[in-house]
Amino acid sequence: MNLGTTDWQSSTFDGAEFTPEEQEALNTNVATLVVTAYMNDLPDVGPAVGLSQDYFDGLHALAVKYMANDRYEDAATLFKRLLQLKPSEGSYYKALGACHLGARDYEAAERDYTAAYFFDATDPEISYYMGQAQYFTKQYEKAFDNMRFARVLAEERGGPADQRIVEWATQLLQRMRPLVAPEQAAKMDLRPTPKA
Numbered sequence: 580m581n582l583g584t585t586d587w588q589s590s591t592f593d594g595a596e597f598t599p600e601e602q603e604a605l606n607t608n609v610a611t612l613v614v615t616a617y618m619n620d621l622p623d624v625g626p627a628v629g630l631s632q633d634y635f636d637g638l639h640a641l642a643v644k645y646m647a648n649d650r651y652e653d654a655a656t657l658f659k660r661l662l663q664l665k666p667s668e669g670s671y672y673k674a675l676g677a678c679h680l681g682a683r684d685y686e687a688a689e690r691d692y693t694a695a696y697f698f699d700a701t702d703p704e705i706s707y708y709m710g711q712a713q714y715f716t717k718q719y720e721k722a723f724d725n726m727r728f729a730r731v732l733a734e735e736r737g738g739p740a741d742q743r744i745v746e747w748a749t750q751l752l753q754r755m756r757p758l759v760a761p762e763q764a765a766k767m768d769l770r771p772t773p774k775a
Contacts, residue, residue: 623664625661625664625665635664635665638660639661642654645657646681651678651681652682654674658674658675658678659675667698669699672694672698673702673704673708675691676688676695676712677708679691683715685713686716689709689712689716692705692708701732704740706732707725707748709725710722710723710724710725710728710748713725719758722751723758723759723763723767726752726755727752727766732744733745733748752767
């Protein structure tokens with residue numbers, strides 16, 4: 580097969596493997612496109628080089644399947660690849676945080692959830708799981724504040740999944756109460772004043 584022609588696009592292409600030379604040419608062309616996209620300040624390299632949403636959806640589905648089977652390292656590799664190609668997708672940071680939390684890499688999980696927070700500060704799951712990562716690294720004050728925030732956000736949204744976050748956050752807040760300063764513990768049940 581010659582990548583200089585359109586043979587590979589024809590309906591007669593049988594899916595035969597690329598020769599080493601053809602694979603090298605393909606890799607070089609893709610690498611050139613990626614570098615060009617970065618140099619031109621295109622935030623999402625994947626779409627800039629023509630990768631379809633189906634490509635991203637397929638990788639995401641596979642990564643989620645890996646997570647469901649406790650293959651956190653494999654899932655994290657795919658989410659990192661997705662983030663390389665589409666760094667403006669906040670849900671990939673959240674999912675990568677879940678991989679690191681599942682793998683008990685709490686520092687990495689906190690970092691990923693912090694990045695996800697910048698994309699959607701109103702998602703109670705992000706604050707909850709960031710607080711959980713902080714709890715496991717004994718950053719009790721930060722964890723306490725994130726759990727309180729997660730609980731407030733979840734109460735405001737009020738969906739079934741949000742109710743679970745409210746329950747879980749309340750349980751962890753009770754557990755952390757003796758681990759934080761009394762002034763902070765006293766704020767456990769405070770809610771923001773509704774705006775008129």
